[in-house]
Amino acid sequence: MESVDDQDLSSTPKHDPRSHMKIEMSEQDVHPPLPSPFSQASGTLRKVRRSARKQLSILLLFLFIIIITIRSSRLSTYSPWAAPNLLSCSSARTNPYGIAPPPAPDQSRMRQTWTLLKTHFDNHAPKPSTLPRESFHNDGNFPSLEQIKGHLNISEADAHATRVEHAEVIRHLPPFPLDLYSGRGVIMLAGGHYSEFAATALGMLREVGSKLPVEVWVKDASEEEPGWCVELAKEGMACRRLDDYLDMSVFTHPYQWKIFTMLFSSFNEFLFLDADNMPMKNPDTIFDSKAYRDTGAILWPDYWKFSGSPYYPYIAGLTDEPSDALYEDKTVESGQVVWNKERHWKSFCLAIYYNYFGPKYYYTLISQGWAGWGDKDTFLFGLKALKEPFHFIPHSIITMFVNGTVHGIGMVQADPANSTKAEPLFLHANIVKWSVRDFLCVGCSGNPSLVSAIENPHSSINSHLREGKRIFASGQLGEMGLDPEPSLWKCMEHDACRSVWGNEQLCASTRQHMRKTFGYQFKESKLATVTGYGDKVCLVEP
Numbered sequence: 001m002e003s004v005d006d007q008d009l010s011s012t013p014k015h016d017p018r019s020h021m022k023i024e025m026s027e028q029d030v031h032p033p034l035p036s037p038f039s040q041a042s043g044t045l046r047k048v049r050r051s052a053r054k055q056l057s058i059l060l061l062f063l064f065i066i067i068i069t070i071r072s073s074r075l076s077t078y079s080p081w082a083a084p085n086l087l088s089c090s091s092a093r094t095n096p097y098g099i100a101p102p103p104a105p106d107q108s109r110m111r112q113t114w115t116l117l118k119t120h121f122d123n124h125a126p127k128p129s130t131l132p133r134e135s136f137h138n139d140g141n142f143p144s145l146e147q148i149k150g151h152l153n154i155s156e157a158d159a160h161a162t163r164v165e166h167a168e169v170i171r172h173l174p175p176f177p178l179d180l181y182s183g184r185g186v187i188m189l190a191g192g193h194y195s196e197f198a199a200t201a202l203g204m205l206r207e208v209g210s211k212l213p214v215e216v217w218v219k220d221a222s223e224e225e226p227g228w229c230v231e232l233a234k235e236g237m238a239c240r241r242l243d244d245y246l247d248m249s250v251f252t253h254p255y256q257w258k259i260f261t262m263l264f265s266s267f268n269e270f271l272f273l274d275a276d277n278m279p280m281k282n283p284d285t286i287f288d289s290k291a292y293r294d295t296g297a298i299l300w301p302d303y304w305k306f307s308g309s310p311y312y313p314y315i316a317g318l319t320d321e322p323s324d325a326l327y328e329d330k331t332v333e334s335g336q337v338v339w340n341k342e343r344h345w346k347s348f349c350l351a352i353y354y355n356y357f358g359p360k361y362y363y364t365l366i367s368q369g370w371a372g373w374g375d376k377d378t379f380l381f382g383l384k385a386l387k388e389p390f391h392f393i394p395h396s397i398i399t400m401f402v403n404g405t406v407h408g409i410g411m412v413q414a415d416p417a418n419s420t421k422a423e424p425l426f427l428h429a430n431i432v433k434w435s436v437r438d439f440l441c442v443g444c445s446g447n448p449s450l451v452s453a454i455e456n457p458h459s460s461i462n463s464h465l466r467e468g469k470r471i472f473a474s475g476q477l478g479e480m481g482l483d484p485e486p487s488l489w490k491c492m493e494h495d496a497c498r499s500v501w502g503n504e505q506l507c508a509s510t511r512q513h514m515r516k517t518f519g520y521q522f523k524e525s526k527l528a529t530v531t532g533y534g535d536k537v538c539l540v541e542p
Helices: 016-028 037-073 107-120 145-151 155-169 194-207 228-233 254-264 282-287 290-295 311-315 345-356 358-367 378-386 435-442 462-467 473-482 485-498 504-518 526-531
Strands: 185-189 215-220 237-241 269-274 277-279 296-299 301-305 328-332 336-340 398-401 410-415 424-428 521-524 539-541
Touching: 107 254, 107 296, 107 345, 155 311, 155 345, 155 378, 185 398, 194 228, 194 277, 194 435, 215 254, 228 237, 237 328, 254 269, 254 345, 254 358, 269 277, 269 282, 277 410, 282 290, 290 296, 296 378, 296 504, 311 358, 328 378, 345 378, 358 378, 398 473, 435 485, 435 504, 462 521, 485 504, 485 539, 504 521, 504 539
Parallel strands: 185 215, 185 269, 215 237
Antiparallel strands: 269 336, 277 424, 296 336, 301 328, 398 410, 410 424, 521 539
């Protein structure tokens, strides 16, 4: 039998397609043709043309959808492309400035810094280690000077011994740890139920235009709401856990936790906010204010004066004997604290010392069990003991009231940029705490003793929620020239409808209140419905 190579190709019948196929296949197997550069270029060009036609078709379809939606909506204020992102609603809280979450701190160096401080503090504990905390018996009135002087029974020997230890703490404080901290940002301590208040406060931070990165701290993983940290990351915020740095079994009192969020934060310059403290306008300008540039530390006043022991100024080295020199001084409301660690490192460390021994000794020494017992004045007295400069807001607190009542909502604190006039900056809602579930959730708590304001007929805002009335006293808003309530409800709507904190009932109730009270409307976004991107329901401003 002849091989294929020996066959006479010219004798192969042309009418036999099988023979022709066999020969052609064999030739290709033996001598595969080289690709032509012209054929390659031609194929690539055809692919490019096909891809361009496909992309053009998608673009034309997209433009067609926009045109149809524009014609139907007549470019109303809820138009989804009125927002920075063409695929999102104007009502959606976005991150138009591309704020990145802050980088994680160097945990190893942070722990080393704390270990160094803790060892130093343990070597210079106060004497005795514990002071009894006893309340004043004065029917809730501010104690008299005589009551303050005689309230704590501290021996001269113990006071002198503690004064010596206090001086040694200051004398041997470690230097500022270079390259450990950088930048500026906002710190907030949340966790558990307080994370719900934090959700509203953080929403307001972005609603008023803050571009600062944020660290949200909790005690441990058990206090994190599943999915919330993922949401926060999209807005330039990062979750942190204190137990990554501390043995939390040692720090049993939550008042101690605040200053450790500051110590372990990656920021060198920070604005600390309590979870129930909401900015009424952009707080970023604080760092550009003369008050901050001149001092590097800003503190806000509380309602009452100093009620601490006359032994404190002696122990701190401010006087040579027990004294009532601080009796007329205002105390601090620490729902907001502004601090530059590098400029005030030593006073910051001394404040940590006060908090480390706070529940057993210094909280009582500084307040003697009067209202405000806790961490709030440790920042002030750290600065005073080291004689470091700071700015103390000269304007008193304005108490915000519930509309039509004598019930309080919270404390309005002033902007440090204006020393002559009290311009509102923060609303520390320490009485009526703003959480969508605390306001409107029906049967959410699962605990009969915890009911929402709309379920509780005795709540100061129950009728406001049921009848669609404003919560803030309108007269006060006129005096302040600022109305944060609509923005607060926008944040609540976000939490109720687009967050792990919400559900259908909450979303519907929140939107119903906003329609009735402020005139908001909620309309379908045709673009989001068709494309599947963005919010399908958009908020129409009143």
